[in-house]
Amino acid sequence: xxxxxxxxxxxxxxxxxxxxxxxxxxxxxxxxxxxxxxxxxxxxxxxxxxxxxxxxxxxxxxxxxxxxxxxxxxxxxxxxxxxxxxxxxxxxxxxxxxxxxxxxxxxxxxxxxxxxxxxxxxxxxxxxxxxxxxxxxxxxxxxxxxxxxxxxxxxxxxx
Ligand code: PNS
Numbered sequence: 001x002x003x004x005x006x007x008x009x010x011x012x013x014x015x016x017x018x019x020x021x022x023x024x025x026x027x028x029x030x031x032x033x034x035x036x037x038x039x040x041x042x043x044x045x046x047x048x049x050x051x052x053x054x055x056x057x058x059x060x061x062x063x064x065x066x067x068x069x070x071x072x073x074x075x076x077x078x079x080x081x082x083x084x085x086x087x088x089x090x091x092x093x094x095x096x097x098x099x100x101x102x103x104x105x106x107x108x109x110x111x112x113x114x115x116x117x118x119x120x121x122x123x124x125x126x127x128x129x130x131x132x133x134x135x136x137x138x139x140x141x142x143x144x145x146x147x148x149x150x151x152x153x154x155x156x157x158x159x
Contacts, residue, residue: 004087005029005119008078010039011051013153014058015135017127021093022059024121026066033085034059036072045136048072050156058150079114090118095128 005025011018011034025032036051038044046054055070073081082090090110092103100120107118130148139145139157146154 002031002086003029004031004033004085005089005091006033006035006078006082006085006087007091008035008037008073009092010042010044010132011036011055012042012045012132013051013135013149013157014055015127015130015132015149015153017093017095017123017130018132019058019062019064019150020123020127021091021121022068023062023064024123025091026064026068029066029089029091031067031069031087032091033081033087034068034070035078035081036070037078038074042133045139048074054150054153054156057152061152062150077113079110079116082110082116083114088117090116091121092118093123094120095123095131 007022007025009018022032022034034055036048036055038048052070052072059068059070094100094103103120110116110118135145135148145157
């Protein structure tokens with residue numbers, strides 16, 4: 001059986017922490033789908049298509065090994081996508097206890113809805129303080145975001 005994982009998120013924009021998790025997941029599964037999902041609880045910086053393009057560019061430039069597919073999903077439950085592509089698990093990066101508290105209810109609901117398991121992965125501690133919301137704030141105020149994001153994102157947002 002092909003082992004397929006989905007790494008979902010807003011990716012608004014993709015950060016070095018996300019890229020770390022994607023690259024670790026690509027080393028563990030036969031196929032990884034990086035799925036851009038609109039999160040209505042967050043004020044968006046970039047349109048979905050732009051987030052997908054920046055993810056594709058960042059993954060290519062980082063020379064992530066393995067089969068990585070970038071897609072977006074806006075038509076219902078996340079687990080519907082997981083089932084549709086024949087994936088077995090969701091992979092989420094966990095930086096702190098705050099992430100555990102945020103992710104745990106979603107992981108339980110996704111298991112109840114469709115029997116989909118969630119694997120929590122620890123990114124490198126050097127990325128523990130990096131979040132898309134922090135990057136959006138620094139970028140909006142004209143600060144340097146290059147320590148936190150892949151070069152493709154830094155180039156795009158500093159243009
Ligand atoms: O990067 P984010 O914003 O923390 O990602 C959160 C996201 C998009 C993965 C989450 O909001 C989500 O899973 N949305 C899909 C909607 C859904 O299926 N909800 C019901 C089960 S939790």
